[in-house]
Amino acid sequence: MEEITKEELIELFENREVHFIYLYTPLCGTCQMASKMLEVTETILSIKIYKKDLNYIPEHAMNWGVQSVPALIILKEQKIIEKVFAFGSVENIISIINEHQNS
Template identity: 40%
Template sequence: MRLLNELELRSEMDHKGKPMAVFLYTPLCGTCKVARRMLEVAEHLLPSEILSVADVNMMPEIAQEYQIKSVPALLLMDADRSYPARIRYRMGSVEELLEAIRSVT
């Protein structure tokens, strides 16, 4: 998973033609650590470079724009950005995460 800052994330969001899933977390969140481990397992079964991570504390504008209510959160965007971004708060299981991420590929 690539760690993105706000500028890099904005650039990725503006780049159509590539689906993306961004795991939003905060460093001190215990639930985020568990969710990140699940995503690390899922990452091996996904296309390369679809999954990124971003510290939501470092991007207040994006948090406000997408109305991020809590962390962990998974921001999902399809390749042509024709649908609004979806935000998933429930991490559930590795299988559920894979299904959610594959829905945008």
């Protein structure tokens, strides 16, 4: 996964394509486990998942309604179309991502 800057994050919102953004905090144990699951997902599906430390974008988290981490934000046509907080398993994440890539 590629760590992005605040400016790059804003650019993703200006793009009309589907993007997957993983929000985390470094000291979150669940985030570390979720990160590993997303890395596997990224490899299996040959997609790009971007990541951003939520500590650096608190104003965006509030505006987006992100109440906890880990969180996977799915963007499409300049809008958040889904927020995933419970990852469950790699299979579950793959299913969620496939649903949005094929719609």
